Amino acid sequence: MNASFRKWAAYRKGMILSNRIDDLTASFPPNERFRLTDQICRSASSVCANLAESFAKRRYPKHFIAKITDSYGENCETQMWLDKALARGYITNKQYKEHNDLADEVGRLLHFMEHNPDHYAKKSNTK
Template sequence: MDFKKLLAYQKAFDLAMNIFEISKSFPKEETYSLTDQIRRSSRSVCVNLFEAYRKRIYPKHFVSKLTDADGENSETSTWLDFALACNYISQEEHTKCSEEGKNIGKLINYMINNPGKFGVKTE
């Protein structure tokens, strides 16, 4: 199976692209802080999912990378809170992105709790 077919990856990629589009309207003074941080963390979710999938022959590495993906997903949620508090995004955008993030987190946690369903040899 190609890692790009993982539902968690697809949803994380879509959220990262949505955040990229939304963050284009952030003020210029946020370029090297909030804009950069929220883009990096949202993209990191995908990268860590890819790395987890590629390391699935090592159960502990698989879970470790998924835990990293979950952490990056949580970081993205916090940056969304800052964007809302600074009035850079609407409540509607915040709610939509936050809900997507929660769903991604659930998918990642499912993978953590069910590694055998993703090609990881469990004992």
């Protein structure tokens, strides 16, 4: 089965962000491996993981919206970790802006999904 969530703009942009975060954190100090590095990589990946779960729950609007909300929360958490990485001097202002702008775009797409669940709902074959 070709899961349609891969066609969603929020998923595609979220995956780009997640992969870029993975690359970005490769230069973080080793002492951050089990703190900031793991946290930011986990939250960025969770955006897409929650979108995939929402696809399976799209028949039930409240469950769908809950997973979209979880995804939005993980995206916000990713932005907080970017704030921390900037404050600690692990990333440049340019890197921060590039990644934060992409996270903002993902957030806008998730907001649309949350407020338009019928657009993503599984169509019922029953009459």
